[in-house]
Amino acid sequence: MTQLKQLSQAAALCALMAAGAAHAGEVEVLHWWTSGGEAKAATALKATLQKQGHTWKDFAVAGGGGDSAMTVLKSRVVSGNAPAAAQIKGPSLQEWAAEGVLTNVDAVAKAGKWDEVIPPVVANIMKYKGHYIAAPVNVHRVNWLWVNPEALKKAGTKLPTTWDEFFVTAEALKKAGIIPVAHGGQNWQDFTVFESVALGVGGVDFYKKALVQLDPATLTGPQMEKVLTTFKRIKDYTDKNAPGRDWNLATAMVIKGEAGMQLMGDWAKGEFIAAGKTPGKDFICAAAPGTQKSFTFNIDSFALFKLKNAANEKAQQDLATAIMSPEFQELFNLNKGSIPVRTGMKMDKFDDCAKQSAADFAADAKTGTLVPSIAHGMAVPAAAEGAMKDVVSQFWNSDKMTAKDAQTRLAAAAKSK
Structure with a gap:
């Protein structure tokens, strides 16, 4: 009797295992999180x-801005071999959805009450024709200035809050033998700096007209000339090895005290944290000069592609559920340097930079001073974004192009379809 009971239990266990195996699927995820803090965040999702x-x-396809990843994704989708999920964001989500290759996750969104916990400014980006086609992971603030306080101390200078002060600080750092600005000469990094200058010099209304609405009069007007001139001045305070440098290597220069400042989104904080540094003590996070009352956002999200295998579809739905769970939102964003996209999350485990970011995000959502980052694919169609990035980098690297020339080219690039 005992033997029969054991056999029957073994058979039941096998059936359970088989049922589990039948429901378990494979989820292939395309992303470009390959640096220290980002890799930890990806591992948490895995x-x-x-x-x-x-x-x-x-x-994983290396390359901070995701351009390489998008090239690989296009070839996979065209060949009918799309991954379950891919890191896509902003207007590109709508472009992929229009191709008919994305699946909707309304059932998951309804069960998780996404409409109640995601701010409308975010939810609208995640939907196509009213249906959720992507799961948002986080909110990054792009308009940050990262500073090594020890470098400021050595140079006998202070944290800048305006662009005039920024150049005074940069000059003091230069005289002290410290590289004033850590920078990586890649077009998305050039544009990250450029859009922070545009927001700080021109203000929110100017930013929206020029870099979201792509208004020709604003792009060619006097305010944009001032923005470009200010932007170009920064180059004098970068080092000769900047061209081609990855963003995280530039961040490492600030961490080590080789450089004093970096203008970069809050994914840079993940690098400081991974290096065992404490905000407020080992490094300072401050809004980019002149942008204290505004917030440039960059939202990572995963678009979900149509699949043919039912088990893999289940795995894909579970991925979307997991991404929006409070537990994952906390774990992921603690590693990534960003803040949860879910509202109402407890922030007690987060550092002062994240708490400031979350408070500013909520405040700016109410005042209408949240603006999408054009450098990070949140503001305009990919063709216009790419063409404008090229112009800004050409201007940054040219000794002959004037600000007026760059304005004319920017206005033309903005019309790219």
Whole structure:
């Protein structure tokens, strides 16, 4: 009798395992999180899925701005072999959805009450024709200035809050033998600096007209000339090895005290944290000069592609559920340097930079001073964004192009379809 009971238990266990295996699927995820803090964040998502019995197939394509990843994704989709999920954001989500290759996740969104916990400014980006086609992971603030306080102390200077003060600080750092500005000469990094200058010099209304609405009169007007002139002045305070440098290597220069400042989004904070540094003590996070009352946002999200395998579809739905869970939102954003996209999250485990970011995001959402980052694919169609990035980098690297020339080219680039 005991033997029969053992056999029957073994058979039941096998049936359970088989049922589990039948429901377990593979989720292939395309992303470009390959640096220290980002890689930890990606690992957190992988662990969450594996706990549910699914197989994670990592499809990481290096390159901070994601341009390389998008090239690879296009070839995969065209060949009918799309991954389950891909890191896509902003207007590009709508472009992919219009191609008919994305699946909607309304059932997951309804079960998770996404409309109640995601701010409307974010939810609208995640939807196509009223249906959720992507899961948002986080909110990054782009208009940050990262500073090594020890470098300021050595140079006998202070944290700048305006662009005039920025150049005074940069000059003091230069005289002290410290590289004033850590920078990586890649077009998305050039434009990250450029849009912070545009917001700080021109203000929110100017930024919206020039870099969201792409208004020709604003792009060619006197305010834009001032923005470009200010932007170009920064180059004199970068080092000769900047061209081609990855953003995280520029951040490392600030961490080590080789450089004093970096203008970069809050993914840079993940690098400081990964290096064991404490905000407020080992490094300072401050709004880019002149942008204290505004917030340039960059939202990472995963678009979900149509699949043919039912088990993989289940894994894909579980991925979307996991991404929006409070537990994952906390774990992921603690590693990534960003803040949760879910509202009403407890921020007690987060550092002072994140708490400031969350408070500013909520305040700016109410005052209408949240603006999408054009450098990070949140503001305009990809063709216009790419063409404008090229112009800004050409201006940055040219000794002959005038601000007026750059304005004319920017206005032309903005019309790219």
